[in-house]
Amino acid sequence: MSVLRTEVDGVPTLFAERTDGHVTGGLVFRVGWADENLAVRGLTHVVAHLAMTGLVEDVHRYVDTHATYTQFRAQGTAQSVSHVLSGLCTAFSELPVDGLEPEKELVLAEADGRHRVPRPDALYRYGASSHGLCAYPETGVPAIGPDLVRVWAAEAFTRGNVVLWLSADRLPAGLRLPLPEGPRLPPPAGADSRTPTPAWYRSPDPDLLTVTGVVPRSPASVVFTDVLGAALHREVCEEHALSHAAGAVLTVRDADSAVVTVTADSHPGERAGVTGGFVDVLARLRWGALLDEEVAAAARAAADQVSRAAADHETVSARAVGELLGIPHPEPDEHAAALAAVGPDDVRACAEAFAASSLAGVADRGLGWAGWAAAPLSSPHELDGRTYPGRDGHGTALVVADEGVSVVGPGLRSTVRYADLVLMTSYADGGRHLVGGDGFGVEVEPTLFAIDGAALARIDEAVDLARVVRAPARAAQDLPQPRPAEPDPPAPVPPPAVPHAAPDLTPAASRPGWRDRLPRLGRRSS
Amino acid sequence: MVHDYCEIFPDLARLRDRATQGDLRGALGAMDRAGLAGVVEVDRRLWVLAGEAGVDEPLERLLAAEPGHRRGRTLRALRLLVRGWDIRGTATAEHVTTAQFDAFHDHLRRAEQVLLRLCAEDPADPEPWALRLVTARGLSLGIPETRRRYTRLVELDRHHVEAHQHLVQSLCPKWGGSWDALFEFARDCADAAPDGSAQVGVLTTAHLERWAGEDDPELRDGYLSDPDVVADLEEVSDRLLAGEATPYSWVGAHSDVAVALVLAGRPQRAVRHLGVLGPAMEDRAWALAGPRRDEVEELRAQAATHGAYR
Known part of the structure; x- marks a missing residue:
């Protein structure tokens, strides 16, 4: 038994014959979490969930989001599978955005229930982008709005960017796949290791x-x-x-x-x-x-x-991915x-x-x-700017410079340049958590550093809004507090939460345009 | 007292001279041929050459001409090891400076990388494995890794005397081991050795380490004269004298047990070993004799008048 290559409604199709009366089929799109950036991490997952919400309930179907592809599958009768696949294609043009908030909650609940495996290897190799995003939770989900999901669907879930596979007694007659037109997306950039190896x-x-x-x-x-x-x-x-x-x-x-x-x-x-x-x-x-x-x-x-x-x-599904x-x-x-x-x-x-x-x-x-x-545990450089001392007397300090922020202290140096910012979580209580493309982060916390509103405003003005995720104020007891002074011996300073270094070798300007453009478009509405 | 192996063994002196005076390649070749012919203790010859700064220049020339020369690379690794240990010195860790440790570790890392490749290239050669027991100790790679290396080595050479001595060191508490683990190993190792082999002497070494490692002066004074310890030393003594001796390492084994018996208050037993040693005495045992050196000298003179040197 072999796999037949054909085409259904203009979509490349792989077909394997089976004789047990069951029908299994799937649509595989060339988009995954490695195509996102940290500020919209989880977007593909949310769009995929949303597309499934309008489908009939009595057919076994599910979706998996991988690094570079997203796969929808359905199993049942020829008619029900056809119905699901066609329905999905239609859904990408008319996403039921009214259901966005409940779907986002479902996606976040799914993530909460999953055991997260730390992936320092991915961070060191890829930084906080492309394949390195598996090291992060779906940080972008709370801020995803209707415009962003529409833009993502229109860019990625298109006729040029999909392969259909079917395992059935024969190809279902009259199967329609009404997808918007669009090109095949290039693979995610940044596959070279940021950390010198071995x-x-x-x-x-x-x-x-x-x-x-x-x-x-x-x-x-x-x-x-x-x-x-x-x-x-x-x-x-x-x-x-x-x-x-x-x-x-x-x-x-x-x-x-x-x-x-x-x-x-x-x-x-x-x-x-x-x-x-x-x-x-x-x-x-x-x-x-x-x-x-x-x-x-x-x-x-x-x-x-x-x-x-x-x-x-x-086998036929794996070949479709290939x-x-x-x-x-x-x-x-x-x-x-x-x-x-x-x-x-x-x-x-x-x-x-x-x-x-x-x-x-x-x-x-x-x-x-x-x-x-x-592998480096500190950023290679600290920035030169105005210094705000830590409130705990351990010698840590925050530096706010024209080009970015650094946190420095005994055994600690972490820098995020605005040009390399991939995410700033902006808490309504004043906290600003910045992450650079190399994975190093700086947490600007008014409770920890003697920083004023003017300095926060300087940071807010300097960052790219498309990289900002807004978050509500945290409860008073959840705000970080200075550690009491312990003069002898000094407490060890923890390494940055996501240690990584080495300069980003891919200047932002040389990255494929569509991936950079998308979050900016979407952010306008949020 | 003669501590230098090249003075004790004329063949080692000839080897050293050949290596430092223009024919390193020939010296290394002769050494390997001896190894192939089943003559044990290739490593002793290597250590003798590695103690000579005069081999560096011929060694660089040899490796420039033949980068793959196996024994040349082994010797280069051992030179790094020896130089690294010279930098560290023999003081306990708290008396070694950070700069000394950095240089020591740097030398050992470079040696280790040469050795691990040698082990990979020819899994049948025990020598790089034996030296990796020393790098494992100096780099604090831990007892499990040291034992893994030791297991690999004894699969190749069950009676590699120096390897057993290296493991004794690694199992001492000062290098992260424990007295229980040390004695369990030392007894098994001595039991497995043929009579006469210097391998029997690992039990003496273990007792001397235990004694030297005792901080309480009272306990220290009584340790070696404890009847159980004396019984161990006497058994080692009997077995060392009972069979065919190991080509070079008998010096260390007899030196250790002679000094230990003097310290244990069994001078007449010690005389037998001093008779075997003649003027030879390994410097480690001599250092341990400390204030009792005069007594050892007297016993040695007694041995010389009562019987022939070996």
């Missing part, structure tokens, strides 16, 4: 080693991931019994690249051995005796998996042959790429001993 940071969970690295998307990277995961498991779980679970997974990022994520937990007290085991396993794959048989076994396993994969609705992202999808035989042809030199090349681009979250002593640099 680098290490302190893992938020000291008993979990996490290492990510970027490799070319290729059959070799599939085999490399398998060899790496198996070798690490052997080293730390089987031969030395330091860890319960260790392995590596490959995630396709875009047409050219994929991310390998290594994780290994550690038995109590054995962290250092797990980290050391990882270093030696990677070193062996780069420089050592990589066994032909080790590579061949991984290549065979990967090829077998491809050959066995049925053309079911999961089609949308410009990822070629060879036929199973061809794919299996390419995997089986991967040799030790190909795996070694992947290991080099992985090592060179790696960001490692480790415990204790870090990885400086093995050649990884420490």
